[in-house]
Each structure stands twice: as structure tokens, then as C-alpha cells.
Amino acid sequence: MGVVAATAVTPDTLPPDILFERVVENLPAPELEIANTDDLPFIQVEQIRTGDTLQAIFTRLGIDDAEALNHLTASDEGKQAIRMMRADRTVTAVVSPAGKLLSLNLPMGNTAQDLVLERGDKGLALRNSTSAEQSTMVEMRSGTITHSLFGATEAAGLPDNVATQLATLFGTWIDFRSDLRKGDRFNVVYEAIYEEGNPVRAGRILAAEFINNGERYAVVRYKGPSGREQYYSDDGRSLQQGFLRTPLEFSRVSSNFGRRLHPIKGKWREHNGTDFAAPTGTPVMASSDATVDFVGKQRGFGNLIILKHRNEITTYYAHLNGFAKGLSKGQVVSQGDVIGFVGCTGWCTGPHLHYEVRIQGRPSDPMTVALPAADSFSAKELAAFKQDTAPLRQRFALLNYEFADAR
Known part of the structure; x- marks a missing residue:
């Protein structure tokens, strides 16, 4: 084994026979052209909010353009896009300093299509376009019941459609009208769809856990032997074969x-x-x-x-x-x-x-009658189910640890 050592050498320690000469050269300043930023457009990005109107979105984007607003609201394509507006989707606009709209990308519902309004030499024109590439991330949320389920999900920052999925999934076991107790907890692992780094919508619940009055319920999404993805309880019973106590969103x-x-x-x-x-x-x-x-x-x-x-x-x-x-x-x-x-x-x-x-x-009585539960996996299928879903169920342990640590 060889060892190499390196030492730092400074000019003061160099031999005297090496001469140094300082050379200074004056360089002319570069010629710069300062652009007039007063004429440059702005790129604005805004998320659609629940109950939004196109006028409200224009206001937040800084658009003062009645012609563009009328062009969208008067055209069949524009009316359809407005009807399909969904909360949390992202609207992108290029706006002049005077508030004139140069271009607008309005997402079509939860699809990958945008309706694009552009101002060119011939005026305003509409076209369809594929929106920016979307990516799916896995997110986790947990919450504690203080008054109501949807109050707790809102406090935890859970998107509305995920909260609705949560109520539907556990509606087989829990009557959210009468069974909830203060201090009940839930953990949710779900998909979040991002576009250009911004969250645009929430997807499916991948796993969820609910502790109601000290009793634990848990579900995971899993592709069973039939090849169809369904929700299963921890012991391998398919929720798809159970009965919902409430066949509509919580009411x-x-x-x-x-x-x-x-x-x-x-x-x-x-x-x-x-x-x-x-x-x-x-x-x-x-x-x-x-x-x-x-x-x-x-x-x-x-x-x-x-x-x-x-x-x-x-x-x-x-x-x-x-x-x-x-x-x-x-x-x-x-x-x-x-x-x-x-x-x-x-x-x-x-x-x-x-x-x-x-x-x-x-x-x-739909609220109390004992309805048939789902069939369980075979022993071999149950073993595969537990092994394949272990990473999702381990996330519950992480969320519960963080909750206990916070207390």
C-alpha cells in the first residue's frame, strides 16, 4: 500500500530564483442594452377554488379583458370548459402589463386536455392542447375527530374527494351519523396528481385506517386473484362485496x-x-x-x-x-x-x-340489519396479500408514531 501526501505551497516559500510580475489590464465595460420591462408580459399561475367563476379567476390573475372573457363565455368550447372547471386544477395565463390576456390555459375537468385561448395578429382564437405532463405522488394525512368527520378532514388538509372516499370506505362498519366519538382518529395514504410541480387534484386512496371508539378498522387497495383492484380489510375481506350503510355522500x-x-x-x-x-x-x-x-x-x-x-x-x-x-x-x-x-x-x-x-x-332496517360480509382469501392468497401490502400498512405505523410523538 502506498501513501500519497499533499502539502500546500505559498509564494512566500518558493525558491528565490523564480520571478513574479504583476500584469494589470484595463478592460472596457461591456455594452448593455437595458430592456424596457414596462412592456414585458407576466406569466401568472392560479389554482381553481371550490365555487370559482371565470370572472373571479380573471381577477386573481390580474386580467382586465372583457373581450377575452366574452370570447370564452360565448363560445361552445368555452362554456364546456367552464362547466368542467374542477377545484385544485391549475390555470396558467400570460398577461400584458395593461391586463390584456395574451394566452390562457384552462384545464378540461380532470383530464389531460386544456382549452387554450390565444391572442394573435387576427385576434382571439381557441384551440385544444394536451396539458403539461402530470406525475403521481403518494401523500399521507392523519386527523382527529373533534366535532365531525368532514371538519376533521378539512383541518387535516385532506382534499374533499379523498374525504368522501374515506366516508364511503368505512361506511360498511361505521355509521358516521351516530358512531363517531371525540378523539377518534384516521390515517390516509392517497395519490396526489402534480402538474409542473403544483398539486392539481387528488386520486385514489391507497390505504386508510380509522380508530372508532377504540376499535381499529383498516383497508388497503389491492389487485386480487381476479386481476381487479379492490379495497380489502386487513384480514383479506373485499369491501366491494359488503354493503354501504349510506348509498350517497354523507347526509x-x-x-x-x-x-x-x-x-x-x-x-x-x-x-x-x-x-x-x-x-x-x-x-x-x-x-x-x-x-x-x-x-x-x-x-x-x-x-x-x-x-x-x-x-x-x-x-x-x-x-x-x-x-x-x-x-x-x-x-x-x-x-x-x-x-x-x-x-x-x-x-x-x-x-x-x-x-x-x-x-x-x-x-x-338498513342501518342495523346484519348484511353479508365478503369472502376471505385462501391461505395462500392471504399470505401474498399481507406481503404485498406490508409497505402500505407500515405507513400507518409511521403516522401513529408521529401522532404519539406530538402528544
Whole structure:
């Protein structure tokens, strides 16, 4: 083994026979042309907010251009893009110092397409364009219940659509109307879609954990033996084969199952379902995998959908404002598919969903009846499931450690 040593040598230590001469040369200053920045346009980037209008976005972008605004709102392409505006998507504009719009990229919903408005020599023109390349990141959030689920998800910075997914996933076990307790916790691992370094929307939940009244529930997304991605509990039961307690986004129960005074007939009658008060147009989902048995009008039910499930179970969805496009008898639907929309048809006094569960033709309370759970994996499949999903479930431990450390 050889060793090489290096030492620093300074001019003061050099031998005296080496002469040094300082050379100084004066260089002329470079000729610079100072640009007039008053004429340069600005590139502005702004995120769409919930409930935004195009006028509000123009204001935040510093655009004062009635012609451009009218061009968008008057054209069919512009109207479609405005209808498809989604919160958290990114709008990019090039704006002159005077506020005139030179170009605008308006995202088309959650697709990779943009509607581009440009000002050229011939005036304003519209064209379609593929938006900037998007990347998917994995993000984690956790929260603690103080008053309500959606209050806690908002405080944790969880996007609205992820919060809705969370309520749907755990709706099989937890009644978010009555089961929540102060101090309940949740952990969520989900996809976040980025565009040019900016978050534009949230994607699917990859894994989630909910501690309700001291009892732990957890789900992970996994591609099972059938090759279809589904959500499974920790012990390998598919949530897709369970039943949602509430077949629409979290809402208020306006009438429970059982005997009641009929609001129209004025007589005491059996109420064979649960009523969920919700605004007209609220999407209604299939509570489990099923075949459409009936879709149409039926007396006091108004617009009605009947789904036939396994084990001689049927579910009724009544008073609907309308049906999902193309829905027909004999069609196969999956849990969570939108089948209709809340309304007030038939005998009703306000917009709501009347939801029934019938087992072998007999009505049962949708909120309390024991519904069939999912089948488990085989021993071999369960071992593969646990091994493949271990990295996702380990993230729960990290989030719980950070929570305990914060306390």
C-alpha cells in the first residue's frame, strides 16, 4: 500500500530564483442594452377554488379583458370548459402589463386536455392542447375527530374527494351519523396528481385506517386473484362485496325505519326504509354489487331503482330526480357506481332518498340489519396479500408514531 501526501505551497516559500510580475489590464465595460420591462408580459399561475367563476379567476390573475372573457363565455368550447372547471386544477395565463390576456390555459375537468385561448395578429382564437405532463405522488394525512368527520378532514388538509372516499370506505362498519366519538382518529395514504410541480387534484386512496371508539378498522387497495383492484380489510375481506350503510355522500337522516305518521297521508303507517335528506341532484350509489331489477316510475315511490344482490337481498332507491345515463334492467353494477340522483318524485315533501333493504322480500332496517360480509382469501392468497401490502400498512405505523410523538 502506498501513501500519497499533499502539502500546500505559498509564494512566500518558493525558491528565490523564480520571478513574479504583476500584469494589470484595463478592460472596457461591456455594452448593455437595458430592456424596457414596462412592456414585458407576466406569466401568472392560479389554482381553481371550490365555487370559482371565470370572472373571479380573471381577477386573481390580474386580467382586465372583457373581450377575452366574452370570447370564452360565448363560445361552445368555452362554456364546456367552464362547466368542467374542477377545484385544485391549475390555470396558467400570460398577461400584458395593461391586463390584456395574451394566452390562457384552462384545464378540461380532470383530464389531460386544456382549452387554450390565444391572442394573435387576427385576434382571439381557441384551440385544444394536451396539458403539461402530470406525475403521481403518494401523500399521507392523519386527523382527529373533534366535532365531525368532514371538519376533521378539512383541518387535516385532506382534499374533499379523498374525504368522501374515506366516508364511503368505512361506511360498511361505521355509521358516521351516530358512531363517531371525540378523539377518534384516521390515517390516509392517497395519490396526489402534480402538474409542473403544483398539486392539481387528488386520486385514489391507497390505504386508510380509522380508530372508532377504540376499535381499529383498516383497508388497503389491492389487485386480487381476479386481476381487479379492490379495497380489502386487513384480514383479506373485499369491501366491494359488503354493503354501504349510506348509498350517497354523507347526509342527514330525516326519517328512520319503523312506524311513523305519514307526512302526506296523515295516518300511522310502517316506514320500510331510511330517508336521507340531501339536495336535488346529489349522486346516489349502488350499495353493493348487483343486477338492476327495475328502473322506472312506481306509484308513491316516484322514480325508483331496484337492485338485486346475492343471498336474496334487494335494495330500493326511491323519489329520484333521475337515473344514471343508460341504466337499464339487467345491467350489472358495482358497489359505489352512481345509479341515480336525489329528487322529490312520487309521494314526498322535500328532496331526499328513500332507501330500503329487503331480505327474501321482507323489509329490514338498513342501518342495523346484519348484511353479508365478503369472502376471505385462501391461505395462500392471504399470505401474498399481507406481503404485498406490508409497505402500505407500515405507513400507518409511521403516522401513529408521529401522532404519539406530538402528544
